[in-house]
Amino acid sequence: MTEPVRLAKRVAALAQCSRREAEMYIEGGWVRVDGVIVEEPQFKVLDQRVDVDPDAQLEAAEPATLLWHKPAGVTSDEARALVHAETRSAEDPSGVRLLKRHFSRLDTLLPLPDKASGLVVLTQDWRVKRRLEEDFDRIEQELVVEVAGKLAPHGLALLNHGLSFDNYALPPIKVSWQNENHLRFALKRIAPDKVERMCNAVGLQAIAIKRIRIGRIPMSRLQPGQWRYLASSDRF
Template sequence: MTAPDETQAIRLSKRLAADLGCSRREAELYIEGGWVQVDGRLAEEPGLRVRPDQQVQLQSGARAEEAPPVTLLLHKPPGYEAGLGGIEPGAHASRSRGAPEALTLLQPDSLHAEGGPPVRVLQRHFRQLQCHTPLPTEASGLVVYTQDRRMARRLAEDIETLEQECIVQVTGRIADGGLQRLCHGLEFNGRALPPIKVSWQSEQRLRFALKGIRPGQVPAMCAAVGLSVVALKRLRIGRVALAPLAEGQWRYLRPWERF
């Protein structure tokens, strides 16, 4: 059998433009939009080299349109670095050395089965993602990654005013009147804290709902009433909740969802 002549291979976008009689830009949009197959397999890279003997096919219903930016919601497990690092949701401390990036968990096969993407899953959805909802390496829970500049700006500007809900696992014996003090009456870094919603979920689990969380704030609050933080899990940012994602799973932010 004669080996394929790779010297005759050309860019997929050039081949598609010639086959369709369209512009190179239109061909790139078809390819990047996930509408093109090479030898029966999806090809999303305009620069892919294809030979004359290979079959290039445009799927029915194809549209030469810019794919809109997406926002992804991830359930980060403990031990992964997310966003700007820190000790508490909202923190801006340095990264933990050696911790893997939570961004690497965003893969097509870890999409939540019932999350129902608003668009088809494309490789371009996992590029140029930014996180403005940092979560400490040792914590778990909801983290948001986005390609949308407007969403990124909104999160960066509003993260201090969005209410975040966390479940905090603790050890120790709470001081008399400690729950009331957690809700209102404690100081942090020399400043009185505003009223905070804190309630028991079980004998060792507290629910916090608060805004403008500062680095180390929740551990310091717990320590002030005789408790030590063992684990922290973020369940909600604004109106967007973590459920039903399992650890390591992600889904798309739906068009109608708002933080």
């Protein structure tokens, strides 16, 4: 009886390439077993049909960065179960080929409070992680906050500059009324988890907080729970 062999060995024979090149084809999502994409070179095959995409390219799989519209009430840990192939936006303009490996070992950057919604960055790419961590003070985040209550005298000016928490004076930011019950915050050097406390300090209650932009990346038309890839042309 013929013994099963590693998929990489079968692909190497089919494509007349080295074992390492076969592994790159497989890891790049270019190989199907009985019509189903398999990304694991160690996958065992016996008499199944194995096909290599005629457009296959010998490129190492790049680490992925996902832009996700976090629904309100969802924790960062719960994101792992909500971010998968079926929740990718149909309007994703990135052109990135979806791979199963893109959903593992994702770090959550610039996290939002659990009750907040809006744009969140999930990445496997150390370059993106370093950029957002090291340049946190220079990257502006835009939030829309639904508020209730009566604004204290000079409250808007205080939100822009003048509040202190725990003996620390908050840096200047830009806060303005979007309409009668929504404020627009453009923050630098302040994490979104401070916004509720800032509102409370001037007599307002933050009913809902939504982040709609990080740096030059807008949330755009991403619906709650949907995600798209960070394209090579995108810059924070």
